[in-house]
Amino acid sequence: MPETTFLDANELVLNMGPQHPSTHGVLRVILKLDGEKIRGTECVIGYLHRGVEKIGENRTYQMFAPYVDRMDYVAAVSNGLGYCLAVEKLLNTEAPPRAQVVRVILTELNRIASHLLWLGTHALDIGAITPLFYVMREREEILNIFEAYCGARLTTHAFRCGGLQYEVYDGMEQQAKRFCKAFLPRVDEYEELLSENRIWKERLINVGILTGDECKQYGVTGPVLRAAGVKWDIRKALPYSGYEKYDFEIPTRQNGDTYDRYMVRIQEMRQSVRIVEQAVEDIPSGPIMAKVGKIVKPPVGEAYVSIEAPKGELGYFIVSDGSTQPYRLRVRPPSFINLQALERMSRGALVADVVAIIGTIDIVLGEIDR
Amino acid sequence: MRKLLKTVFLVDLIQGLWVTLRNQHPKHIYTEQYPAQRPKIAERYRGAPRLNIHPVSGETLCIACNLCALACPENLIVVTSERNEQTRRKELTTFIYDTSRCMFCGLCEDACPVDALELTQDFELASYTRDGAIWDRQMLEEGPKPTRYRY
Secondary structure (H helix, E strand, O other): OOOOOHHHOOEEEEEEOOOOHHHOOOOEEEEEEEOOEEEEEEEEOOOOOOOHHHHHHOOOHHHHHHHHOOOOHHHHHHHHHHHHHHHHHHHOOOOOHHHHHHHHHHHHHHHHHHHHHHHHHHHHHHOOOHHHHHHHHHHHHHHHHHHHHHOOOOOOOOEEOOEEOOOOOOOHHHHHHHHHHHHHHHHHHHHHHHOOOHHHHHHHOOOOOOOHHHHHHHOOOOHHHHHOOOOOOHHHHOOOOOHHHOOOOOOOOOOOOHHHHHHHHHHHHHHHHHHHHHHHHOOOOOOOEOOOOOOOOOOOEEEEEEEEEOOEEEEEEEEEOOOOOEEEEEEEOHHHHHHOOHHHHHOOOEHHHHHHHHHHHOOOHHHHHO | OHHHHHHHOOHHHHHHHHHHHHOOOHHHOOOOOOOOOOOOOOOOOOOOEEEOEOOOOOOEOOOOOOHHHHHOOOOOEEEEEEEOOOOOOEEEEEEEEEOOOOOOOOHHHHHOOOOOEEEOOOOOOOOOOOHHHEEOHHHHHHOOOOOOOOO
16 A cells, blocks of 8 residues: 555546636536546536526416527527527417518527627637627627617517517618628638637647537537537528528538637638528518417417527427416527537546637526526 | 748737737727717617606506506516596506516517507616616606716
8 A cells, every 4th residue: 555645636626617707607617637637527507597497387478588588698589589489380370471581680690699709708718818809899780780670789589479579670781781791801800810820729629529429429519519520500401480591501620629619600600691691682571470469379289499599409399288378398408408518528638628618619508507 | 841931930920910900090999988978779779668648738648558567577567547437537546667677678568559658768777776776657757867977
């Protein structure tokens, strides 16, 4: 039996968070360290739990719509779209074509806004402060469009079950077009700042590798999955809200490391711009609200609708018992399921890489804890 | 060889610094000097609630139908009314709106059949007390009066 000294105490348990700035909210990660190496991680979640699903059971279908914005508050419009589509499926109606196109424009703008915020905070975690300022500047333009359209910037409540509440404001098309035109050179600028930068590459390449098979095992979706070479995008696979009409590509990369996820998101922003440009070109005229009564009372049944939110597959499962309130409402949040892969991705990595890996999953704690 | 030269001459870093330098120009300043410089608020902005009054007679437009209170997800509106014996119409007595719980979703203003309740462009709703966030009818009709600092 060899003599043990304090130098042999080579396993250390370290709490990262919930107040750590790089955990993007109130995520607490318990790290088991061997020196600088990660032996294991465990996520402690629930600091932001508000019981949104339970609130949904106590509100009518329309009343619950503003609450879904507060789950993934960075992509509130996408959340609203998923919920409205699920209720419309229960009601067996569909939003009118005009409403669908406006929905596509707003959700794609929201995707850009979400990716922009991700890029800024992720770069900040790695140590590049400058992109954050540029990114916020572009995001401001998108938020101005949201504000002018529906009156709120972050928790938008832009869509209603059955269509839209607000008509397109004067000059929305021009504003969106102007944004798209000015935005593409900005993306090139971000790439100029980061893509070839040696520090950026050193910190990201071959960090947090998750292969395509592992992604499928964990149920990981979104840019994380596409960076591992799996061409899966619900907008193409199960088109909703008229996405089949638009011409866009699904960007994929092969390695599945943090750098690839960054590249996939950058490419996705360009593709979103393409979709917005196509959608803005011809917004059909017509009504914006389907024939849905003032009191939404779907028949007995259940519906599951999943959409491609900026972070991955966002699903809403609603069980109706024929009353004005859902019997059960379940949300499949992309960040929650993507976060489960953190354990696999950070095993064997260094402490500093954990920050990069948490950032690259693109989590929003409001959605994880609900 | 080219890669080596690029590494030695720090091409990647200079490229990034050039972007930062380009954005140094004063015309690229985007920061808003908030209290001195008022933000431009969109027309549809959902801010402080207001109970509209008739511009000429000064009477409230509210018909005390209680639809806003029923539409509110947070149940934060309380409307009381009494029946006028002469005209046989409901008349508004009190209207209480708890802005501390409001999430400005706009469902109450959508529900209002006479456009009496409206979410306005006022956004400075801070108050020193919790009671100050609970607005009565008078406050709702007059709107918030935040201190305007002069510069």
